[in-house]
Amino acid sequence: MNARSIALVRTNFRSVTANPQGGTKLITSFYSHLFGKNPDFRALFPVSLHSQRERFFAAIKFVVDNLDNPARVMTFLEQLGRDHRKYGVEAGHYNAAGAALLAALREYTGDLFWTNGIDAAWREVIAMLVEAMANGAESDDLPAHWEATVVGHRRVLDNLAIIRLLSDEPIPYEAGQYLPVRIPQRPMMWRYLSPAIPSNSRCEIEFHVRKISGGWVSPSLVNETKVGDRWKLGAPLGGMRVYQDGADVLMVSSGTGLAPLRAQIMEMTFSGVNPRVHLFLGGRHPCDLYDLETMWRISQFNPWLTVVPVVEQPNDPWWYSGPSLEIPEGMEGLHIGRIGQVVTRYGAWKGHQIQVSGSPLMIRSTIAALSEVGIPPARVQHDPV
Ligand SMILES: Cc1cc2nc3c(=O)[nH]c(=O)nc-3n(C[C@H](O)[C@H](O)[C@H](O)COP(=O)(O)OP(=O)(O)OC[C@H]3O[C@@H](n4cnc5c(N)ncnc54)[C@H](O)[C@@H]3O)c2cc1C
Known part of the structure; x- marks a missing residue:
């Protein structure tokens, strides 16, 4: 044109x-x-x-x-x-x-x-x-959709569930992509979810789902999913990826936005040599960092990965009764503040491959914070908001 x-x-x-x-x-x-x-x-x-x-x-x-x-x-x-x-x-x-x-x-x-x-x-x-x-x-010669059975549903927070499925056949998605999903409780309503583990021949898929209050589908995903439910999963979409031979990597996530970054990091663990990765893992309160321990464990055996926990409030809310966050020795301490500000205060990221994943609001505000320190929005990979 x-x-x-x-x-x-x-x-x-x-x-x-x-x-x-x-x-x-x-x-x-x-x-x-x-x-x-x-x-x-x-x-x-x-x-x-x-x-x-x-x-x-x-x-x-x-x-x-x-x-x-x-x-x-x-x-x-x-x-x-x-x-x-x-x-x-x-x-x-x-x-x-x-x-x-x-x-x-x-x-x-x-x-x-x-x-x-x-x-x-x-x-x-x-x-x-x-x-x-x-x-x-x-x-596209892939099927229009696949079917999968729910084999696990674990409520890790009041508003967040980890859901595991076995698909009838392996689904050939790339780590970092997302899939359209349709659940039996909400027929005709497709929503996108990002697998939190790489595609594998055992047909295992894991999703991390947060309930959006007033939403049509996510409350049902978190509250009503049952083992044995049959889901439909559509063709993989999205293009967030780490270039193995490229520069070091900055990954910024909040909430379940961790999922596509986690899948890529897990895939990187299969490879001998990797660029250095800084993963900023954000939440509102310490209890929101529901998967920090897994990421810590991965970083213990993969020295190219640094995990930086970030929260907006230093303490858990009064209604939370679970265990308090304890930072193990040798791990990066808890940073307090808005994630975009913490990331830009932490270091200079001009030459890095950058990925941002979270709610539309978090993606926009992190891109704005990065752009204030001279990183053009076009350099930042993210899913559509
Ligand atoms: C590429 C992509 C990947 C995604 N991956 C995941 C994932 O791995 N895990 C996950 O839990 N969710 C993920 N989502 C969000 C998910 O697809 C749904 O949008 C979300 O669960 C809300 O669906 P709903 O039917 O409950 O809300 P809807 O009925 O669709 O919307 C209700 C209201 O909530 C608002 N809303 C929708 N999503 C959000 C949000 N994230 N934050 C704040 N307000 C919102 C809408 O604008 C609307 O006003 C992803 C979205 C995209 C675009």
Whole structure:
């Protein structure tokens, strides 16, 4: 796309992002065009479209923000196409979705402001979107999904569970990737979870799940999962990875954001030589560092790994009655503060490979803290927020 078309699309899309209700309005209009013209598509989607709407809008925003980086956009869209196979979406559905998006954008903008230039520029974006997603869906020869049985569910905190599964066949994900997951208690609602161990021929998978209050699926994952439940797992996504022959590594995690970093660190333990890794492991209170001991144990036998525990509050909350955190001799002591600030105070990371993993808020604030000390956001690997 040329610079003029990109500028037209971005200016037009700013009218959506500048309005607090803009995203909801645009995506609601998209679905009403899509289902109005193709009523049979409705069965492919969950009853509540709330999360779907948020995610679809975030995906369009990602594409618009990155139009001048076509390789990044193409990789993202092809993955999205592969991901959508789990809903039963096929390559042919994308043309209908493209037409619905164009109609929604036009409706949002209003005929008066919808110029030929804007129309042509958006058509170009939508054609790219449709082609890349259809290619992604068609080019993947992996199954659309796998099945797995829950073999363990351990509540390590009131709002956090470690769930272990055995898949019927090995799932070929890379350590650091995430998988779409569907549980029997919430049919039709897929959520992403990051395996906390590398893929293996024994078909074992482990997820660390935090309950988001008011969420549709995570409370059920933490409260209602039972041994014997059958889950569906979709095709692996994401590209966080450590380049073995690259620079030293900075990993920053909070809460269950540890999972994809843990999987990569575990995989690195199979290799003789590794870059040096600093893992900052964050939580609000000391009791939130639910897996610190495992990471310490790994670091004892792998001197390339340093684990730095970070909490915002030095003490556990009054209602917590479990054991207090004790730092073993030889391990890095507890750092207090916001994780981004602790990381930037701790050292200079300009030449490092950097990965950040946690809630959307934590990822954004850590990237902002790193950027204040001269590390461009583009250098930081993270999952989509
Ligand atoms: C790439 C990726 C990997 C992920 N890996 C994991 C993982 O390994 N373990 C894990 O527990 N979760 C993980 N998540 C989050 C998970 O996919 C769900 O989004 C989360 O469990 C909430 O789902 P829900 O259905 O309960 O909430 P929803 O019903 O989808 O949302 C309810 C409300 O909570 C907000 N919300 C959603 N997620 C969060 C969040 N993380 N923090 C704060 N507010 C939120 C939503 O914006 C919404 O307003 C991952 C997400 C992504 C994008």
